[in-house]
Amino acid sequence: MxxxxxxxxxxxxxxxxxxxxxxxxxxxxxxxxxxxxxxxxxxxxxxxxxxxxxxxxxxxxxxxxxxxxxxxxxxxxxxxxxxxxxxxxxxxxxxxxxxxxxxxxxxxxPWLADVARIERGWLDAYHARDAAPLSPAQLAAVAPDRLADLVFMPHPAAGIVRSHFSAVTIFAANRDTAPVERIDGSTPEDALITRAEFDVTVRHLPPGGAIFAASLMSGRPLGEAAASALDAAPDFDLASNIAGLIEAGAFTSIAFGDAG
Structure with a gap:
């Protein structure tokens, strides 16, 4: 033929x-x-x-x-x-x-599609290639006056899902067989999905956290990412958010945006 x-x-x-x-x-x-x-x-x-x-x-x-x-x-x-x-x-x-x-x-x-997006992100993180996560010591070694110029390299398994609904809570409540109590789905929630070692984790990001993390993952310097997060959420806590991202294994390395 x-x-x-x-x-x-x-x-x-x-x-x-x-x-x-x-x-x-x-x-x-x-x-x-x-x-x-x-x-x-x-x-x-x-x-x-x-x-x-x-x-x-x-x-x-x-x-x-x-x-x-x-x-x-x-x-x-x-x-x-x-x-x-x-x-x-x-x-x-x-x-x-x-x-x-x-x-x-x-x-x-209306929140079902975002729950599905988190599940898709979970599977992608599970199959992502392995990479050693950034250690807190690497960040601590940077001089304070150079922190704003830092650029973070995202981990292959790291991802973000933003939702106008309580997608993270609904996702977590329905990933096992335990009884599910009534959930108010109207509260916006953003998810950070990572797999620093063997287990995929899904974390609920605080206000401003998704903008901050997404900015860093897209290659914007730390100073610019923090400014964007503060514009969106005046109560944004830079120290706790960067610490949480590193603890979650969202990055693999750091460099200076000016290549200096």
């Missing part, structure tokens, strides 16, 4: 797998040359089930919040709109949080 025909067949085969309304491609036949539509339907169902299970493994808190039936229905809708782009199942579903945000039946759970 010529290359162009192979590509056309593969495209038709893949599209049909995620759309149950499509008939089996005409070139899908058995050894006797007869249509293998029934076998294709079985395979199509297996693919869908596998992708739903992959999403459930990536987003366990979301599934616990919605319940398995709601989650499976939502995941099935997502799967029909989003083809896998990687052979690794844990890499699937990166756009699932954005899908949840637009999913009509999840509108009564």
């Amino acid at each position: 010529p290359l162009e025909q192979n590509q056309a067949f593969a495209t038709a085969f893949a599209r049909g797998l995620l759309d149950p309304t499509r008939p089996a491609p005409p070139d899908v036949t058995g050894r006797d040359g007869r249509s293998a539509g029934r076998r294709y339907d079985v395979y199509r169902n297996n693919v869908t089930v596998s992708l739903i299970e992959a999403l459930a493994a990536i987003y366990p808190a979301v599934q616990r919040i919605t319940g398995p039936d709601f989650f499976r229905a939502m995941a099935r809708c997502h799967i029909r709109k989003s083809l896998p782009t990687s052979p690794l199942l844990f890499d699937y579903g990166r756009d699932f949080p954005a899908f949840i945000e637009s999913y009509e039946h999840a509108r009564e759970l």
